[in-house]
Amino acid sequence: MAQNRKKPPGKKPPGRGVSLSPEEYRTLAKQAEPKRNAFANAVRAFLVGGLICVIGQLVQTVYIEWFGFEKKEAGNPTVATMILLSVLLTGFGVYDKIAQWAGAGTAVPVTGFANSMASAAIEHRSEGFVLGVGGKMFKGGRPGRSSFGTVAAFLVAIVYMMFHPELIKGGK
Amino acid sequence: MQLMGRQSWLFDRRPVILATGTVVGPFEGQGPLAADFDHVHDELSIGQDSWEKAERALFEEAAQLAAKKAGIAMDQVRFLVGGDLMNQIISSTFAARTLAVPFIGVFGACSTSMLSLATAAMLVDAGGAPYAMAVTCSHNATAEKQFRYPTEYGSQKPPTAQFTVTGAGAALLGRSGSGPVITAATIGKIVDFGVKDPFNMGAAMAPAAVDTILAHMNDLNRSPDDYDLIVTGDLSKVGHRLALELFAREGFPIDKTVYSDCGMMIYDYEKQNVQAGASGCACSAVVTYGHLLNRMKKGELKRILVVATGALLSTISYQQGESIPCIAHAVAIESGVN
Amino acid sequence: MDLVRAFLVGGTICLVGQLLMDVFKMTAPYAMTALVVSGAVLDGLGWYDPLIEFAGAGATVPITSFGNALFHGALQELERYGWIGIITGMFEVTSAGISAAIIFSFLAALVFRPKG
Numbered sequence: 001m002a003q004n005r006k007k008p009p010g011k012k013p014p015g016r017g018v019s020l021s022p023e024e025y026r027t028l029a030k031q032a033e034p035k036r037n038a039f040a041n042a043v044r045a046f047l048v049g050g051l052i053c054v055i056g057q058l059v060q061t062v063y064i065e066w067f068g069f070e071k072k073e074a075g076n077p078t079v080a081t082m083i084l085l086s087v088l089l090t091g092f093g094v095y096d097k098i099a100q101w102a103g104a105g106t107a108v109p110v111t112g113f114a115n116s117m118a119s120a121a122i123e124h125r126s127e128g129f130v131l132g133v134g135g136k137m138f139k140g141g142r143p144g145r146s147s148f149g150t151v152a153a154f155l156v157a158i159v160y161m162m163f164h165p166e167l168i169k170g171g172k
Numbered sequence: 173m174q175l176m177g178r179q180s181w182l183f184d185r186r187p188v189i190l191a192t193g194t195v196v197g198p199f200e201g202q203g204p205l206a207a208d209f210d211h212v213h214d215e216l217s218i219g220q221d222s223w224e225k226a227e228r229a230l231f232e233e234a235a236q237l238a239a240k241k242a243g244i245a246m247d248q249v250r251f252l253v254g255g256d257l258m259n260q261i262i263s264s265t266f267a268a269r270t271l272a273v274p275f276i277g278v279f280g281a282c283s284t285s286m287l288s289l290a291t292a293a294m295l296v297d298a299g300g301a302p303y304a305m306a307v308t309c310s311h312n313a314t315a316e317k318q319f320r321y322p323t324e325y326g327s328q329k330p331p332t333a334q335f336t337v338t339g340a341g342a343a344l345l346g347r348s349g350s351g352p353v354i355t356a357a358t359i360g361k362i363v364d365f366g367v368k369d370p371f372n373m374g375a376a377m378a379p380a381a382v383d384t385i386l387a388h389m390n391d392l393n394r395s396p397d398d399y400d401l402i403v404t405g406d407l408s409k410v411g412h413r414l415a416l417e418l419f420a421r422e423g424f425p426i427d428k429t430v431y432s433d434c435g436m437m438i439y440d441y442e443k444q445n446v447q448a449g450a451s452g453c454a455c456s457a458v459v460t461y462g463h464l465l466n467r468m469k470k471g472e473l474k475r476i477l478v479v480a481t482g483a484l485l486s487t488i489s490y491q492q493g494e495s496i497p498c499i500a501h502a503v504a505i506e507s508g509v510n
Numbered sequence: 511m512d513l514v515r516a517f518l519v520g521g522t523i524c525l526v527g528q529l530l531m532d533v534f535k536m537t538a539p540y541a542m543t544a545l546v547v548s549g550a551v552l553d554g555l556g557w558y559d560p561l562i563e564f565a566g567a568g569a570t571v572p573i574t575s576f577g578n579a580l581f582h583g584a585l586q587e588l589e590r591y592g593w594i595g596i597i598t599g600m601f602e603v604t605s606a607g608i609s610a611a612i613i614f615s616f617l618a619a620l621v622f623r624p625k626g
Contacts, residue, residue: 041528092622107541118615154596
């Protein structure tokens with residue numbers, strides 16, 4: 001079999017490279033993206049998120065009725081319990097399956113925060129407990145949130161303080 | 173060997189693929205090509221206590237299988253050309269430590285299969301080695317852990333995302349013998365069209381694939397109908413569609429042959445939740461060395477062009493807002509007796 | 511009745527998060543950060559506490575409450591000690607959640623292996 005057949009004369013081969021400009025290509029690529037089903041995702045996020053909050057509400061009620069917490073104080077143990085539940089689900093390898101379906105429904109509640117820390121801790125155990133588990137626990141995007149959230153709260157507080165100058169001195 | 177055109181080689185000595193070794197993980201074993209792989213593991217951990225160790229175990233196994241099937245002892249293999257997705261290609265280097273073969277480490281991300289095959293073919297054809305082996309591997313968990321999120325993290329993958337194949341593919345090349353032969357290769361240039369989304373690699377890589385294919389045809393004065401099949405490594409649904417668009421715009425008659433993509437072949441879209449399809453170094457390796465060469469042995473394919481595609485980003489480049497530079501390497505394989 | 515309100519408010523906040531990701535194409539970390547920040551801002555405006563009264567866990571469970579708690583802590587200390595309180599106060603109120611997450615995650619790493 002000849003390796004190198006001559007092309008029939010008069011036939012112009014295509015050029016060497018892609019002639020589209022990068023911008024044109026990116027527009028093309030955007031159009032080729034399969035559409036996310038935003039509506040279905042939104043519905044699922046709503047349902048799962050609402051459900052998780054309902055569970056939180058039940059847990060909170062338990063703490064108030066059975067353990068005698070005041071409504072104000074019951075928030076802390078409730079959050080801790082929700083965190084424990086999501087850490088367990090993460091450990092059992094179940095959380096990520098639910099999350100693929102539920103999207104923001106599992107990410108937005110405090111369960112998402114717990115999952116990101118727990119999954120990082122579990123994953124990086126192979127690098128040891130100090131550098132791996134301890135060092136990389138905050139790897140999953142959460143350091144961004146906590147640090148940024150802190151800065152935001154700081155800025156909001158400063159703005160607030162400017163509107164309430166009587167507070168600068170303190171002693172209320 | 174001869175230099176052809178700008179970036180291609182013609183291998184007139186026609187190095188032979190004496191044997192291949194393909195091993196995959198359990199998820200790949202549930203796909204339609206399971207019967208074409210030498211070994212399907214039933215646990216993602218491959219019996220190891222870390223994902224990283226699992227990946228190198230796959231590499232070692234594939235290499236050893238290829239040598240065994242060819243009836244060659246590992247120390248007769250003069251050079252091992254290999255690479256993977258891990259930082260500093262540790263899966264390949266640690267496996268090469270076990271295999272104890274002089275090692276040429278290469279990084280091509282998911283294009284490593286054809287990059288290593290072309291390099292090994294060049295070695296054998298130029299008389300630099302009687303036997304050379306090209307190996308690559310990837311593992312879903314190590315890739316997720318390094319590039320994206322911890323494996324138990326609950327993120328919702330978009331429909332453009334791809335699923336990294338767990339597996340390894342090895343090809344042992346020799347100067348003579350019976351088996352498919354490597355007749356030509358085209359080394360790609362890095363092509364970057366400014367796509368930044370690491371969850372849409374197919375779109376990032378498509379221009380590189382098209383660029384290399386066009387260069388190949390130009391350098392070797394060939395056209396698509398010279399091949400029974402042109403297959404890209406892992407463009408998957410989104411990238412494949414974009415490549416077809418690009419071919420159309422260049423007036424390239426891709427429809428004269430069958431144009432397929434390994435990333436679309438290895439999983440069952442109906443039963444396996446893989447969004448756009450497969451990716452990973454092992455994708456093109458196991459599909460080519462297992463499935464496509466089997467088809468060639470059965471006589472269904474006579475002349476194929478395998479174009480493996482890779483996205484050359486790192487976690488830092490992405491976080492710094494850089495786009496994703498990509499590359500594609502093509503190897504022409506023919507059935508034939510040397 | 512409590513449960514219904516928790517469901518509706520919590521679900522809505524999650525819905526907003528999903529829209530941030532799907533429609534505004536934010537990745538999860540950015541979307542979550544935006545929600546934390548809005549919790550802080552809403553509390554600054556004095557709107558988040560009434561929301562908690564109304565919806566209970568529907569407002570305390572989503573991550574917006576983290577921003578609210580951060581601001582609350584800052585505010586408490588601001589009122590007591592003046593401007594320095596902004597810095598010292600911020601982590602007062604959220605420490606339970608963060609400590610729980612750290613401790614439980616650490617324990618999980620002892621017990622669990624990643625499943626892939």
